[in-house]
Amino acid sequence: MRLSVEDLACRRSGRRVFAGLSFALGPGEALAVTGRNGAGKSSLLAILAGRLRPDAGRVRAADVGEASLPECLHAVGHRDGLKAALTAGENLAFAQALLGAPRTAPRQALERLGLGHAHDLPVAYLSAGQRRRVALARLLVCHRPLWLLDEPTAALDTASQGLLAGLMAEHRASGGLVVAATHQALGLEDARTLALAAPEPGAAPSTLDADPEDWA
Numbered sequence: 001m002r003l004s005v006e007d008l009a010c011r012r013s014g015r016r017v018f019a020g021l022s023f024a025l026g027p028g029e030a031l032a033v034t035g036r037n038g039a040g041k042s043s044l045l046a047i048l049a050g051r052l053r054p055d056a057g058r059v060r061a062a063d064v065g066e067a068s069l070p071e072c073l074h075a076v077g078h079r080d081g082l083k084a085a086l087t088a089g090e091n092l093a094f095a096q097a098l099l100g101a102p103r104t105a106p107r108q109a110l111e112r113l114g115l116g117h118a119h120d121l122p123v124a125y126l127s128a129g130q131r132r133r134v135a136l137a138r139l140l141v142c143h144r145p146l147w148l149l150d151e152p153t154a155a156l157d158t159a160s161q162g163l164l165a166g167l168m169a170e171h172r173a174s175g176g177l178v179v180a181a182t183h184q185a186l187g188l189e190d191a192r193t194l195a196l197a198a199p200e201p202g203a204a205p206s207t208l209d210a211d212p213e214d215w216a
Helices: 041-048 088-099 106-112 128-141 158-173
Strands: 002-012 015-025 030-034 056-062 073-076 146-150 177-181 192-195
Touching (some): 002 041, 015 041, 015 056, 015 192, 041 146, 041 177, 088 106, 088 128
Parallel strands (some): 030 192
Antiparallel strands (some): 002 056
């Protein structure tokens, strides 16, 4: 898969957040999107996911056959997107049935994230870090070449951050792409960096980029 972004612009609440963004990613490449709160990191990922319309520019995917871009990606946002009453295994089985292209069984995916013991536990009983790892396990149950990750290390301890870095490295080694919005190092070796500047003067940083569930 190849991803190209041309002269992308975003406007939220009537204000320009960013403009003129262009980049291209090929198999095995990664992009770390940085910038302070309100710079547009989550908005950029929402546009890439097809859940927010850009103000200008376009996003194109190549070498994906007849699939649309949303059908080629996993998105993990600020919130975990899990059903608290379902077990960790049931949440992953639901995601696998919904997304298609099954790859790894839910129990095996949880084991990769150090959560094999949580397969039959309701998500409501898990800690914030454990729920985050269940959400990240969705990356493994279905094959999708593009991973969009918004602050993926939130609530993760050092050991879990290492597990995530290993998963991203494996994904890239198999030709996958990673676009991650982050405030800290993610262990993405040789990743390119896109630093988003502050929005227009007078904009309210707390609202321009504040709703990660637009795309998560």
